Amino acid sequence: KAGVTQTPRYLIKTRGQQVTLSCSPISGHRSVSWYQQTPGQGLQFLFEYFSETQRNKGNFPGRFSGRQFSNSRSEMNVSTLELGDSALYLCASSSGGVGSPLHFGNGTRLTVT
């Protein structure tokens, strides 16, 4: 069974630009969650989508947004990039049920210059 796939693996953007990251969940999984990982703040929850609806949201500014498609694939968008947005962005999928464990992809490394 294929794991969680994230594309691209690496991105370099300039401050002020916007970026879109993509995540394909494990086949059959309906929930996709996004996390930001930085050396200073660790792993922080951004948002979760289930059946194309945002089900949970973390404490990030509105510049961070996401969506989920009918095939459960998800995209995350960051607008007006800031230097502090440089991070590893991780996507995790699960069946979506109560208590179901999250399985992570290998992430997209975003560098903002």
Added chain:
Amino acid sequence: GQQLNQSPQSMFIQEGEDVSMNCTSSSIFNTWLWYKQDPGEGPVLLIALYKAGELTSNGRLTAQFGITRKDSFLNISASIPSDVGIYFCAGRSGGTSYGKLTFGQGTILTVHP
């Protein structure tokens, strides 16, 4: 917000030694998860715990869900060089948290042959 205190921050051990790390919180969690992350990769699920007092093993790994629901520990027995990596605990607080996990800061494990 919720915080998980994970300790120790780092460990340097000899191959063959046993390892113990733990996470504590001021809040109650309904699910505890333990992950391992290797450089350049996403976290990989090691063990999931769902009931207070639960003790679960996965090969040389053993984890327990604390009775108070505010802590968990992970033990690794007879460490080997491939155990090197960063170990994270993660908690899920309520029935509607689903994909929203709170992560500890991580324990960096180094194993000397």
